Amino acid sequence: MALFIAGNTPRTPHREIAEALKDPGFGRWFTDDMARADWSPEQGWHGFVLAPTGAIPMHPGLAALHYGQEIFEGLKAYRHPDSSVWLFRPGMNAARFARSATRMAMPPLPEEVFIDSVVELVAHNLAWVPEPTGGASMYLRPFMFGSETLIGVRAANAYTYIVLGMPVMPFYPDPLRLWITPNYSRSMAGGTGEAKCGGNYATALIAENQAHDMGCQQVLWLDSATRSLVEEGGTMNFFAVTADGELLTPALNGQILAGVTRDSLLALAPHHDLTPVERELTLDELLDGIASGRITETFACGTAAVISPVVGLRSPDVEITVGDGTPGATTRALREHLTGIQFGTRDDIFHWMHRVG
Ligand SMILES: Cc1ncc(COP(=O)(O)O)c(C=O)c1O
Structure with a gap:
Protein backbone atom coordinates (compact mmCIF):
# COMPACT_ATOMS: atom_id res chain seq x y z
CA MET A 1 0.00 0.00 0.00
CA MET A 169 17.25 16.46 -21.42
CA PRO A 170 20.68 14.77 -21.00
CA PHE A 171 22.96 17.12 -19.04
CA TYR A 172 26.14 17.44 -21.09
CA PRO A 173 26.50 18.17 -24.74
CA ASP A 174 28.79 15.55 -26.31
CA PRO A 175 31.72 15.20 -26.31
CA LEU A 176 33.67 16.28 -23.20
CA ARG A 177 37.16 17.54 -22.43
CA LEU A 178 38.21 17.09 -18.79
CA TRP A 179 40.46 19.34 -16.72
CA ILE A 180 42.99 17.85 -14.28
CA THR A 181 43.22 20.49 -11.60
CA PRO A 182 46.67 20.98 -10.04
CA ASN A 183 45.49 22.47 -6.75
CA TYR A 184 42.12 21.15 -5.53
CA SER A 185 40.79 17.83 -4.24
CA ARG A 186 37.24 16.53 -4.04
CA SER A 187 37.68 13.84 -1.40
CA MET A 188 40.15 12.18 0.92
CA ALA A 189 40.57 8.98 2.92
CA GLY A 190 38.04 9.04 5.76
CA GLY A 191 36.17 11.93 4.13
CA THR A 192 32.78 12.03 2.43
CA GLY A 193 33.76 11.16 -1.17
CA GLU A 194 31.49 8.12 -1.43
CA ALA A 195 28.52 9.91 0.19
CA LYS A 196 26.27 11.93 -2.08
CA CYS A 197 26.26 15.04 0.10
CA GLY A 198 25.92 18.62 -1.07
CA GLY A 199 29.26 19.58 0.46
CA ASN A 200 31.16 17.41 -2.04
CA TYR A 201 29.74 19.48 -4.86
CA ALA A 202 30.38 22.84 -3.14
CA THR A 203 34.03 21.79 -2.74
CA ALA A 204 34.26 20.99 -6.44
CA LEU A 205 32.79 24.20 -7.88
CA ILE A 206 36.00 26.23 -7.84
CA ALA A 207 37.77 23.56 -9.90
CA GLU A 208 34.81 23.37 -12.27
CA ASN A 209 35.12 27.10 -12.85
CA GLN A 210 38.82 26.53 -13.53
CA ALA A 211 37.87 23.77 -16.01
CA HIS A 212 35.56 26.12 -17.89
CA ASP A 213 38.28 28.79 -18.01
CA MET A 214 40.58 26.16 -19.55
CA GLY A 215 38.08 25.22 -22.25
CA CYS A 216 36.94 22.00 -20.53
CA GLN A 217 33.42 20.98 -19.41
CA GLN A 218 34.30 19.05 -16.25
CA VAL A 219 37.07 18.04 -13.87
CA LEU A 220 38.85 14.68 -13.73
CA TRP A 221 39.59 14.28 -10.02
CA LEU A 222 42.75 12.64 -8.69
CA ASP A 223 43.27 11.18 -5.22
CA SER A 224 44.20 13.86 -2.70
CA ALA A 225 47.05 11.94 -0.99
CA THR A 226 49.33 11.33 -3.99
CA ARG A 227 47.62 13.16 -6.88
CA SER A 228 48.63 10.23 -9.02
CA LEU A 229 45.45 8.09 -9.10
CA VAL A 230 42.43 8.78 -11.28
CA GLU A 231 39.18 8.86 -9.28
CA GLU A 232 36.17 10.23 -11.17
CA GLY A 233 34.56 13.21 -12.87
CA GLY A 234 32.68 15.93 -10.99
CA THR A 235 29.28 14.33 -11.57
CA MET A 236 30.29 11.17 -13.38
CA ASN A 237 32.37 8.01 -13.03
CA PHE A 238 35.29 7.56 -15.41
CA PHE A 239 36.01 4.66 -17.80
CA ALA A 240 38.76 3.73 -20.26
CA VAL A 241 38.50 1.17 -23.06
CA THR A 242 41.74 -0.65 -23.85
CA ALA A 243 42.95 -2.00 -27.18
CA ASP A 244 42.91 -5.53 -25.72
CA GLY A 245 39.24 -5.35 -24.78
CA GLU A 246 39.15 -4.21 -21.17
CA LEU A 247 36.50 -1.88 -19.79
CA LEU A 248 38.56 -0.29 -17.06
CA THR A 249 37.35 1.94 -14.23
CA PRO A 250 38.96 3.01 -10.93
CA ALA A 251 38.04 0.62 -8.10
CA LEU A 252 35.74 2.03 -5.40
CA ASN A 253 38.02 3.17 -2.61
CA GLY A 254 35.67 5.03 -0.26
CA GLN A 255 36.43 8.29 -2.06
CA ILE A 256 34.59 7.60 -5.32
CA LEU A 257 30.81 7.68 -5.69
CA ALA A 258 29.43 4.18 -6.36
CA GLY A 259 27.54 5.14 -9.52
CA VAL A 260 24.48 3.20 -10.65
CA THR A 261 25.47 3.79 -14.28
CA ARG A 262 29.02 2.58 -13.50
CA ASP A 263 27.69 -0.64 -11.99
CA SER A 264 25.34 -1.18 -14.95
CA LEU A 265 28.09 -0.71 -17.56
CA LEU A 266 30.35 -3.18 -15.76
CA ALA A 267 27.48 -5.69 -15.97
CA LEU A 268 26.91 -4.97 -19.69
CA ALA A 269 30.63 -5.23 -20.57
CA PRO A 270 30.70 -9.00 -21.33
CA HIS A 271 27.80 -8.50 -23.76
CA HIS A 272 30.17 -6.30 -25.79
CA ASP A 273 33.14 -8.71 -25.61
CA LEU A 274 34.70 -6.49 -22.97
CA THR A 275 36.30 -7.64 -19.73
CA PRO A 276 35.16 -5.43 -16.84
CA VAL A 277 38.15 -4.40 -14.71
CA GLU A 278 38.02 -2.38 -11.47
CA ARG A 279 41.44 -1.44 -10.14
CA GLU A 280 43.70 1.51 -9.44
CA LEU A 281 44.35 3.58 -12.56
CA THR A 282 47.28 5.97 -12.36
CA LEU A 283 47.24 9.23 -14.28
CA ASP A 284 50.56 8.20 -15.86
CA GLU A 285 49.06 4.93 -17.10
CA LEU A 286 46.08 6.80 -18.50
CA LEU A 287 48.13 9.45 -20.31
CA ASP A 288 50.74 6.96 -21.56
CA GLY A 289 47.99 4.59 -22.66
CA ILE A 290 46.22 7.31 -24.63
CA ALA A 291 49.52 8.39 -26.22
CA SER A 292 50.56 4.82 -27.14
CA GLY A 293 47.13 3.68 -28.32
CA ARG A 294 46.76 1.08 -25.54
CA ILE A 295 43.76 3.10 -24.35
CA THR A 296 41.52 3.69 -27.32
CA GLU A 297 38.50 5.43 -25.75
CA THR A 298 37.56 7.20 -22.56
CA PHE A 299 34.13 8.25 -21.33
CA ALA A 300 32.32 9.47 -18.25
CA CYS A 301 28.92 8.27 -17.09
CA GLY A 302 26.13 9.12 -14.69
CA THR A 303 22.36 9.38 -14.49
CA ALA A 304 22.20 13.03 -15.54
CA ALA A 305 25.08 12.80 -18.01
CA VAL A 306 24.20 9.31 -19.37
CA ILE A 307 27.45 8.32 -21.18
CA SER A 308 29.55 11.19 -22.44
CA PRO A 309 32.58 10.48 -24.59
CA VAL A 310 35.75 12.09 -23.20
CA VAL A 311 37.80 13.15 -26.21
CA GLY A 312 40.48 15.19 -24.48
CA LEU A 313 42.29 15.74 -21.18
CA ARG A 314 44.10 18.84 -20.09
CA SER A 315 46.31 19.82 -17.14
CA PRO A 316 48.81 22.66 -16.76
CA ASP A 317 51.50 20.32 -18.20
CA VAL A 318 49.60 18.13 -20.65
CA GLU A 319 47.01 18.45 -23.38
CA ILE A 320 46.05 15.19 -25.03
CA THR A 321 43.40 14.02 -27.47
CA VAL A 322 41.89 10.56 -27.03
CA GLY A 323 41.90 8.44 -30.21
CA ASP A 324 41.01 10.59 -33.17
CA GLY A 325 39.12 13.09 -30.99
CA THR A 326 35.66 11.77 -31.83
CA PRO A 327 33.36 9.48 -29.79
CA GLY A 328 34.57 5.87 -30.03
CA ALA A 329 32.56 2.89 -31.30
CA THR A 330 32.55 1.07 -27.93
CA THR A 331 31.37 4.18 -26.09
CA ARG A 332 28.55 4.60 -28.60
CA ALA A 333 27.59 0.90 -28.43
CA LEU A 334 27.45 0.90 -24.60
CA ARG A 335 25.43 4.09 -24.61
CA GLU A 336 23.02 2.69 -27.17
CA HIS A 337 22.63 -0.54 -25.15
CA LEU A 338 22.07 1.15 -21.79
CA THR A 339 19.68 3.79 -23.09
CA GLY A 340 17.91 1.08 -25.12
CA ILE A 341 17.18 -0.80 -21.88
CA GLN A 342 16.13 2.41 -20.12
CA PHE A 343 13.82 3.54 -22.93
CA GLY A 344 12.41 0.03 -23.50
CA THR A 345 13.82 -0.67 -26.96
CA ARG A 346 16.35 -3.33 -25.84
CA ASP A 347 15.81 -6.46 -23.74
CA ASP A 348 15.98 -5.74 -20.00
CA ILE A 349 18.21 -8.79 -19.45
CA PHE A 350 19.06 -7.91 -15.85
CA HIS A 351 15.48 -6.91 -14.81
CA TRP A 352 16.65 -3.41 -13.95
CA MET A 353 13.46 -1.58 -14.93
CA HIS A 354 10.71 -0.94 -12.36
CA ARG A 355 7.28 -0.20 -13.83
CA VAL A 356 5.42 2.83 -12.47
CA GLY A 357 2.52 3.53 -14.78
C1 LIG B 1 30.44 12.57 -8.12
C2 LIG B 1 29.61 11.67 -8.94
N1 LIG B 1 30.17 10.55 -9.43
C3 LIG B 1 29.45 9.68 -10.17
C4 LIG B 1 28.12 9.90 -10.46
C5 LIG B 1 27.34 8.90 -11.25
O1 LIG B 1 26.44 8.20 -10.44
P1 LIG B 1 25.09 7.59 -11.02
O2 LIG B 1 25.49 6.74 -12.18
O3 LIG B 1 24.51 6.81 -9.90
O4 LIG B 1 24.25 8.74 -11.44
C6 LIG B 1 27.50 11.07 -9.98
C7 LIG B 1 26.07 11.33 -10.25
O5 LIG B 1 25.26 11.06 -9.45
C8 LIG B 1 28.26 11.96 -9.19
O6 LIG B 1 27.70 13.09 -8.73
Whole structure:
Protein backbone atom coordinates (compact mmCIF):
# COMPACT_ATOMS: atom_id res chain seq x y z
CA MET A 1 0.00 0.00 0.00
CA ALA A 2 1.27 3.48 -0.90
CA LEU A 3 2.59 5.60 1.94
CA PHE A 4 2.71 8.82 -0.06
CA ILE A 5 -0.87 9.77 -0.96
CA ALA A 6 -1.77 12.67 -3.26
CA GLY A 7 -3.66 15.62 -1.76
CA ASN A 8 -5.50 18.32 -3.68
CA THR A 9 -2.55 19.66 -5.67
CA PRO A 10 -3.81 21.84 -8.53
CA ARG A 11 -2.99 20.24 -11.91
CA THR A 12 -1.19 22.12 -14.69
CA PRO A 13 -3.39 22.01 -17.83
CA HIS A 14 -2.15 19.46 -20.38
CA ARG A 15 -1.51 22.03 -23.10
CA GLU A 16 0.85 23.95 -20.74
CA ILE A 17 2.69 20.73 -19.90
CA ALA A 18 2.97 19.94 -23.62
CA GLU A 19 4.48 23.39 -24.18
CA ALA A 20 7.02 22.89 -21.34
CA LEU A 21 7.98 19.44 -22.66
CA LYS A 22 8.94 20.89 -26.06
CA ASP A 23 12.14 22.27 -24.51
CA PRO A 24 12.48 20.93 -20.95
CA GLY A 25 16.13 21.93 -20.38
CA PHE A 26 17.31 20.65 -16.97
CA GLY A 27 15.46 21.85 -13.87
CA ARG A 28 13.39 24.50 -15.67
CA TRP A 29 10.05 22.86 -14.92
CA PHE A 30 8.84 20.83 -11.97
CA THR A 31 6.04 18.31 -11.55
CA ASP A 32 2.86 19.51 -9.84
CA ASP A 33 3.58 17.40 -6.76
CA MET A 34 6.64 16.88 -4.62
CA ALA A 35 6.89 14.06 -2.07
CA ARG A 36 7.72 14.93 1.53
CA ALA A 37 8.32 13.23 4.87
CA ASP A 38 9.75 14.41 8.17
CA TRP A 39 11.73 12.80 10.94
CA SER A 40 11.79 13.50 14.67
CA PRO A 41 13.29 11.46 17.51
CA GLU A 42 9.81 10.86 18.96
CA GLN A 43 7.95 9.94 15.78
CA GLY A 44 10.69 8.64 13.49
CA TRP A 45 9.72 9.05 9.82
CA HIS A 46 6.18 10.41 9.54
CA GLY A 47 3.97 12.86 7.61
CA PHE A 48 4.27 11.13 4.21
CA VAL A 49 2.56 13.39 1.65
CA LEU A 50 2.48 14.44 -1.97
CA ALA A 51 2.15 18.21 -1.71
CA PRO A 52 2.28 21.02 -4.31
CA THR A 53 5.86 21.71 -5.43
CA GLY A 54 6.75 25.07 -3.98
CA ALA A 55 8.47 27.09 -1.29
CA ILE A 56 8.87 25.58 2.17
CA PRO A 57 8.91 27.81 5.23
CA MET A 58 12.20 27.71 7.12
CA HIS A 59 13.90 29.47 9.98
CA PRO A 60 17.25 31.13 9.14
CA GLY A 61 18.77 29.00 11.88
CA LEU A 62 18.07 25.81 9.87
CA ALA A 63 20.79 23.28 10.73
CA ALA A 64 21.58 22.37 7.09
CA LEU A 65 22.32 26.02 6.24
CA HIS A 66 24.99 26.23 8.92
CA TYR A 67 26.55 22.78 9.27
CA GLY A 68 25.77 21.29 5.88
CA GLN A 69 23.86 18.12 6.80
CA GLU A 70 22.37 17.53 3.37
CA ILE A 71 22.35 14.52 1.05
CA PHE A 72 20.67 13.83 -2.27
CA GLU A 73 20.05 11.31 -5.03
CA GLY A 74 19.37 11.43 -8.74
CA LEU A 75 17.43 8.89 -10.82
CA LYS A 76 15.20 8.95 -13.86
CA ALA A 77 11.82 7.74 -15.13
CA TYR A 78 11.64 6.81 -18.82
CA ARG A 79 8.69 6.61 -21.22
CA HIS A 80 8.65 3.41 -23.31
CA PRO A 81 7.29 3.03 -26.86
CA ASP A 82 3.95 1.68 -25.51
CA SER A 83 3.72 4.84 -23.33
CA SER A 84 4.33 2.95 -20.08
CA VAL A 85 6.70 4.65 -17.58
CA TRP A 86 9.60 2.94 -15.82
CA LEU A 87 12.28 3.75 -13.22
CA PHE A 88 15.86 2.50 -13.64
CA ARG A 89 17.20 0.52 -10.64
CA PRO A 90 15.60 2.68 -7.90
CA GLY A 91 16.74 0.16 -5.27
CA MET A 92 20.37 1.13 -5.95
CA ASN A 93 19.60 4.79 -5.26
CA ALA A 94 17.59 3.89 -2.16
CA ALA A 95 20.51 1.89 -0.75
CA ARG A 96 23.06 4.63 -1.57
CA PHE A 97 20.80 7.27 0.03
CA ALA A 98 20.72 5.24 3.23
CA ARG A 99 24.53 4.88 3.19
CA SER A 100 24.96 8.63 2.59
CA ALA A 101 22.62 9.35 5.52
CA THR A 102 24.58 7.10 7.85
CA ARG A 103 27.88 8.79 6.85
CA MET A 104 26.40 12.22 7.58
CA ALA A 105 24.98 11.18 10.99
CA MET A 106 21.41 11.43 9.66
CA PRO A 107 18.60 8.89 10.17
CA PRO A 108 18.54 6.56 7.13
CA LEU A 109 15.28 6.56 5.23
CA PRO A 110 14.02 2.95 4.89
CA GLU A 111 14.65 1.81 1.32
CA GLU A 112 11.01 0.85 0.75
CA VAL A 113 9.93 4.37 1.77
CA PHE A 114 12.40 5.88 -0.70
CA ILE A 115 11.06 3.66 -3.50
CA ASP A 116 7.44 4.38 -2.61
CA SER A 117 8.12 8.13 -2.64
CA VAL A 118 9.56 8.14 -6.17
CA VAL A 119 7.02 5.66 -7.52
CA GLU A 120 4.05 7.63 -6.17
CA LEU A 121 5.48 10.98 -7.28
CA VAL A 122 5.93 9.72 -10.85
CA ALA A 123 2.60 7.84 -10.86
CA HIS A 124 0.71 11.02 -9.94
CA ASN A 125 2.61 13.15 -12.45
CA LEU A 126 2.75 10.90 -15.51
CA ALA A 127 1.80 13.74 -17.83
CA TRP A 128 5.17 15.31 -17.01
CA VAL A 129 7.19 12.32 -18.28
CA PRO A 130 8.31 13.40 -21.75
CA GLU A 131 8.37 11.38 -24.95
CA PRO A 132 11.92 10.01 -25.30
CA THR A 133 12.87 12.21 -28.27
CA GLY A 134 16.47 13.38 -27.88
CA GLY A 135 16.92 11.34 -24.69
CA ALA A 136 14.29 13.27 -22.69
CA SER A 137 13.13 11.72 -19.40
CA MET A 138 11.93 12.72 -15.93
CA TYR A 139 14.70 13.37 -13.42
CA LEU A 140 13.93 12.71 -9.76
CA ARG A 141 15.82 14.49 -7.04
CA PRO A 142 15.28 12.96 -3.58
CA PHE A 143 17.09 14.91 -0.87
CA MET A 144 17.20 15.19 2.90
CA PHE A 145 18.46 17.90 5.22
CA GLY A 146 18.78 18.74 8.89
CA SER A 147 15.69 20.88 9.49
CA GLU A 148 16.03 21.68 13.20
CA THR A 149 16.66 25.31 14.13
CA LEU A 150 20.15 24.77 15.47
CA ILE A 151 23.06 27.07 16.17
CA GLY A 152 25.61 24.75 17.81
CA VAL A 153 27.58 21.97 16.20
CA ARG A 154 25.90 18.57 16.59
CA ALA A 155 23.73 16.28 14.48
CA ALA A 156 20.29 17.84 14.01
CA ASN A 157 17.27 16.47 15.84
CA ALA A 158 14.85 16.99 12.95
CA TYR A 159 15.09 16.09 9.25
CA THR A 160 13.02 16.74 6.15
CA TYR A 161 12.97 14.49 3.09
CA ILE A 162 11.67 15.82 -0.23
CA VAL A 163 11.54 14.46 -3.77
CA LEU A 164 11.34 16.87 -6.70
CA GLY A 165 10.42 15.68 -10.21
CA MET A 166 11.35 17.48 -13.42
CA PRO A 167 11.36 16.75 -17.15
CA VAL A 168 14.94 16.92 -18.48
CA MET A 169 17.25 16.46 -21.42
CA PRO A 170 20.68 14.77 -21.00
CA PHE A 171 22.96 17.12 -19.04
CA TYR A 172 26.14 17.44 -21.09
CA PRO A 173 26.50 18.17 -24.74
CA ASP A 174 28.79 15.55 -26.31
CA PRO A 175 31.72 15.20 -26.31
CA LEU A 176 33.67 16.28 -23.20
CA ARG A 177 37.16 17.54 -22.43
CA LEU A 178 38.21 17.09 -18.79
CA TRP A 179 40.46 19.34 -16.72
CA ILE A 180 42.99 17.85 -14.28
CA THR A 181 43.22 20.49 -11.60
CA PRO A 182 46.67 20.98 -10.04
CA ASN A 183 45.49 22.47 -6.75
CA TYR A 184 42.12 21.15 -5.53
CA SER A 185 40.79 17.83 -4.24
CA ARG A 186 37.24 16.53 -4.04
CA SER A 187 37.68 13.84 -1.40
CA MET A 188 40.15 12.18 0.92
CA ALA A 189 40.57 8.98 2.92
CA GLY A 190 38.04 9.04 5.76
CA GLY A 191 36.17 11.93 4.13
CA THR A 192 32.78 12.03 2.43
CA GLY A 193 33.76 11.16 -1.17
CA GLU A 194 31.49 8.12 -1.43
CA ALA A 195 28.52 9.91 0.19
CA LYS A 196 26.27 11.93 -2.08
CA CYS A 197 26.26 15.04 0.10
CA GLY A 198 25.92 18.62 -1.07
CA GLY A 199 29.26 19.58 0.46
CA ASN A 200 31.16 17.41 -2.04
CA TYR A 201 29.74 19.48 -4.86
CA ALA A 202 30.38 22.84 -3.14
CA THR A 203 34.03 21.79 -2.74
CA ALA A 204 34.26 20.99 -6.44
CA LEU A 205 32.79 24.20 -7.88
CA ILE A 206 36.00 26.23 -7.84
CA ALA A 207 37.77 23.56 -9.90
CA GLU A 208 34.81 23.37 -12.27
CA ASN A 209 35.12 27.10 -12.85
CA GLN A 210 38.82 26.53 -13.53
CA ALA A 211 37.87 23.77 -16.01
CA HIS A 212 35.56 26.12 -17.89
CA ASP A 213 38.28 28.79 -18.01
CA MET A 214 40.58 26.16 -19.55
CA GLY A 215 38.08 25.22 -22.25
CA CYS A 216 36.94 22.00 -20.53
CA GLN A 217 33.42 20.98 -19.41
CA GLN A 218 34.30 19.05 -16.25
CA VAL A 219 37.07 18.04 -13.87
CA LEU A 220 38.85 14.68 -13.73
CA TRP A 221 39.59 14.28 -10.02
CA LEU A 222 42.75 12.64 -8.69
CA ASP A 223 43.27 11.18 -5.22
CA SER A 224 44.20 13.86 -2.70
CA ALA A 225 47.05 11.94 -0.99
CA THR A 226 49.33 11.33 -3.99
CA ARG A 227 47.62 13.16 -6.88
CA SER A 228 48.63 10.23 -9.02
CA LEU A 229 45.45 8.09 -9.10
CA VAL A 230 42.43 8.78 -11.28
CA GLU A 231 39.18 8.86 -9.28
CA GLU A 232 36.17 10.23 -11.17
CA GLY A 233 34.56 13.21 -12.87
CA GLY A 234 32.68 15.93 -10.99
CA THR A 235 29.28 14.33 -11.57
CA MET A 236 30.29 11.17 -13.38
CA ASN A 237 32.37 8.01 -13.03
CA PHE A 238 35.29 7.56 -15.41
CA PHE A 239 36.01 4.66 -17.80
CA ALA A 240 38.76 3.73 -20.26
CA VAL A 241 38.50 1.17 -23.06
CA THR A 242 41.74 -0.65 -23.85
CA ALA A 243 42.95 -2.00 -27.18
CA ASP A 244 42.91 -5.53 -25.72
CA GLY A 245 39.24 -5.35 -24.78
CA GLU A 246 39.15 -4.21 -21.17
CA LEU A 247 36.50 -1.88 -19.79
CA LEU A 248 38.56 -0.29 -17.06
CA THR A 249 37.35 1.94 -14.23
CA PRO A 250 38.96 3.01 -10.93
CA ALA A 251 38.04 0.62 -8.10
CA LEU A 252 35.74 2.03 -5.40
CA ASN A 253 38.02 3.17 -2.61
CA GLY A 254 35.67 5.03 -0.26
CA GLN A 255 36.43 8.29 -2.06
CA ILE A 256 34.59 7.60 -5.32
CA LEU A 257 30.81 7.68 -5.69
CA ALA A 258 29.43 4.18 -6.36
CA GLY A 259 27.54 5.14 -9.52
CA VAL A 260 24.48 3.20 -10.65
CA THR A 261 25.47 3.79 -14.28
CA ARG A 262 29.02 2.58 -13.50
CA ASP A 263 27.69 -0.64 -11.99
CA SER A 264 25.34 -1.18 -14.95
CA LEU A 265 28.09 -0.71 -17.56
CA LEU A 266 30.35 -3.18 -15.76
CA ALA A 267 27.48 -5.69 -15.97
CA LEU A 268 26.91 -4.97 -19.69
CA ALA A 269 30.63 -5.23 -20.57
CA PRO A 270 30.70 -9.00 -21.33
CA HIS A 271 27.80 -8.50 -23.76
CA HIS A 272 30.17 -6.30 -25.79
CA ASP A 273 33.14 -8.71 -25.61
CA LEU A 274 34.70 -6.49 -22.97
CA THR A 275 36.30 -7.64 -19.73
CA PRO A 276 35.16 -5.43 -16.84
CA VAL A 277 38.15 -4.40 -14.71
CA GLU A 278 38.02 -2.38 -11.47
CA ARG A 279 41.44 -1.44 -10.14
CA GLU A 280 43.70 1.51 -9.44
CA LEU A 281 44.35 3.58 -12.56
CA THR A 282 47.28 5.97 -12.36
CA LEU A 283 47.24 9.23 -14.28
CA ASP A 284 50.56 8.20 -15.86
CA GLU A 285 49.06 4.93 -17.10
CA LEU A 286 46.08 6.80 -18.50
CA LEU A 287 48.13 9.45 -20.31
CA ASP A 288 50.74 6.96 -21.56
CA GLY A 289 47.99 4.59 -22.66
CA ILE A 290 46.22 7.31 -24.63
CA ALA A 291 49.52 8.39 -26.22
CA SER A 292 50.56 4.82 -27.14
CA GLY A 293 47.13 3.68 -28.32
CA ARG A 294 46.76 1.08 -25.54
CA ILE A 295 43.76 3.10 -24.35
CA THR A 296 41.52 3.69 -27.32
CA GLU A 297 38.50 5.43 -25.75
CA THR A 298 37.56 7.20 -22.56
CA PHE A 299 34.13 8.25 -21.33
CA ALA A 300 32.32 9.47 -18.25
CA CYS A 301 28.92 8.27 -17.09
CA GLY A 302 26.13 9.12 -14.69
CA THR A 303 22.36 9.38 -14.49
CA ALA A 304 22.20 13.03 -15.54
CA ALA A 305 25.08 12.80 -18.01
CA VAL A 306 24.20 9.31 -19.37
CA ILE A 307 27.45 8.32 -21.18
CA SER A 308 29.55 11.19 -22.44
CA PRO A 309 32.58 10.48 -24.59
CA VAL A 310 35.75 12.09 -23.20
CA VAL A 311 37.80 13.15 -26.21
CA GLY A 312 40.48 15.19 -24.48
CA LEU A 313 42.29 15.74 -21.18
CA ARG A 314 44.10 18.84 -20.09
CA SER A 315 46.31 19.82 -17.14
CA PRO A 316 48.81 22.66 -16.76
CA ASP A 317 51.50 20.32 -18.20
CA VAL A 318 49.60 18.13 -20.65
CA GLU A 319 47.01 18.45 -23.38
CA ILE A 320 46.05 15.19 -25.03
CA THR A 321 43.40 14.02 -27.47
CA VAL A 322 41.89 10.56 -27.03
CA GLY A 323 41.90 8.44 -30.21
CA ASP A 324 41.01 10.59 -33.17
CA GLY A 325 39.12 13.09 -30.99
CA THR A 326 35.66 11.77 -31.83
CA PRO A 327 33.36 9.48 -29.79
CA GLY A 328 34.57 5.87 -30.03
CA ALA A 329 32.56 2.89 -31.30
CA THR A 330 32.55 1.07 -27.93
CA THR A 331 31.37 4.18 -26.09
CA ARG A 332 28.55 4.60 -28.60
CA ALA A 333 27.59 0.90 -28.43
CA LEU A 334 27.45 0.90 -24.60
CA ARG A 335 25.43 4.09 -24.61
CA GLU A 336 23.02 2.69 -27.17
CA HIS A 337 22.63 -0.54 -25.15
CA LEU A 338 22.07 1.15 -21.79
CA THR A 339 19.68 3.79 -23.09
CA GLY A 340 17.91 1.08 -25.12
CA ILE A 341 17.18 -0.80 -21.88
CA GLN A 342 16.13 2.41 -20.12
CA PHE A 343 13.82 3.54 -22.93
CA GLY A 344 12.41 0.03 -23.50
CA THR A 345 13.82 -0.67 -26.96
CA ARG A 346 16.35 -3.33 -25.84
CA ASP A 347 15.81 -6.46 -23.74
CA ASP A 348 15.98 -5.74 -20.00
CA ILE A 349 18.21 -8.79 -19.45
CA PHE A 350 19.06 -7.91 -15.85
CA HIS A 351 15.48 -6.91 -14.81
CA TRP A 352 16.65 -3.41 -13.95
CA MET A 353 13.46 -1.58 -14.93
CA HIS A 354 10.71 -0.94 -12.36
CA ARG A 355 7.28 -0.20 -13.83
CA VAL A 356 5.42 2.83 -12.47
CA GLY A 357 2.52 3.53 -14.78
C1 LIG B 1 30.44 12.57 -8.12
C2 LIG B 1 29.61 11.67 -8.94
N1 LIG B 1 30.17 10.55 -9.43
C3 LIG B 1 29.45 9.68 -10.17
C4 LIG B 1 28.12 9.90 -10.46
C5 LIG B 1 27.34 8.90 -11.25
O1 LIG B 1 26.44 8.20 -10.44
P1 LIG B 1 25.09 7.59 -11.02
O2 LIG B 1 25.49 6.74 -12.18
O3 LIG B 1 24.51 6.81 -9.90
O4 LIG B 1 24.25 8.74 -11.44
C6 LIG B 1 27.50 11.07 -9.98
C7 LIG B 1 26.07 11.33 -10.25
O5 LIG B 1 25.26 11.06 -9.45
C8 LIG B 1 28.26 11.96 -9.19
O6 LIG B 1 27.70 13.09 -8.73
